[in-house]
Amino acid sequence: MSSIVGAIGRKPAPAAHPIHELISERWSPRAFADRPVEAEKLHSLFEAARWAASTSNLQPWNFIFATREHPEEYARILETLNENNAKWAQAAPVLVVPVAKLYDFAGREQNSLYDLGMAVGNLVIQAVSLGLVTHQMGGFDTNKAHELLNIPEGYVPVSVIALGYPGSPDSLHPVLRERELAPRSRKSLDEFVFEGQWRQAAPDANV
Ligand SMILES: Cc1cc2nc3c(=O)[nH]c(=O)nc-3n(C[C@H](O)[C@H](O)[C@H](O)COP(=O)(O)O)c2cc1C
Structure with missing residues (x-):
């Protein structure tokens, strides 16, 4: 697996039955390398999310992301995090906010949290294949996210994902x-x- 993720930042699952190494290699570290993520890799992550299954192919997912190269945008997402998460997540070069569309075209509630989870599942596994690590966080302020990121009614931000290249635990x-x-x-x-x-x-x- 060293071709996919280097020795730093690896913590393979001690799986009891054989599983794909992209799954066993996914984990949620808090240490990130001080290295930006290439735009083409970001495109691949969202492309992987795009091809997830969803109820009636409604694709109720949206993603708002910011990189540290755009400090104002990045700071807006960072500000939504609770204090404990913000402490380490601010080292991540990219923050992503998955947002679910709650209602379908007829105003019916849809299975969007399930579908969004499918898309995020694809994204985090694609990240492993690209040598990246991800850490999802539920510890953020939904109201702040709505306000700071201009998320309209009928859409709900469900988490914030810190992502980047793995860093040394000594940085923590x-x-x-x-x-x-x-x-x-x-x-x-x-x-x-x-x-x-x-x-x-x-x-x-x-x-
Ligand atoms: C929806 C969701 C919310 C999470 N929220 C947080 C969080 O707020 N802070 C944190 O440090 N980790 C958070 N985690 C990471 C989990 O603690 C982690 O996935 C779990 O301990 C399993 O570890 P692993 O991902 O390394 O296998 C979250 C994970 C998910 C999927």
Whole structure:
């Protein structure tokens, strides 16, 4: 995998069953290299999002991004983050705000959060393939995002994604550095995969 992500910034998932390395290599670091992301790579990230599946192909996703090369735009997104997130996320060269369109053309509520999640899933996996890392954050102020980013009614910003090239954990505050280096963990399959009915564990799902 070293061709995709270098040794710095890697924390592959200790998967219990074989999974694609683009999935095992995705994680959410807080350390970023002081290096801009090329425009063509940004295009590929949004192109990957574009080709996600969505309910009735309604594609209810939107993305507002800013790079550090445009400090005023960047500062507007940064300002939406809570203090803890802003501390480390300000080192990321790119911030992205995924925004869901809530209603379809007939004013009916659509499954847009699911669809937007599909698109972001594509984006973060495409990022791994390009040697980039992403860190999604729910810790931001939705009202501020609406106001500062001119997001109209009927649209909801659901997160902020910090993205860039991986950096050294040594660039982080010691507490965050410790988290950066901590092992990754997940529930076991038998806790959330059921065969046939709720809570009926699949016989081979135990890991
Ligand atoms: C929707 C969403 C919101 C999140 N919010 C935050 C956040 O506000 N701050 C933060 O440091 N990490 C946040 N995370 C990152 C998660 O903590 C992280 O994905 C989780 O611990 C699993 O780690 P991994 O992504 O490295 O596998 C968020 C992740 C997602 C998907």
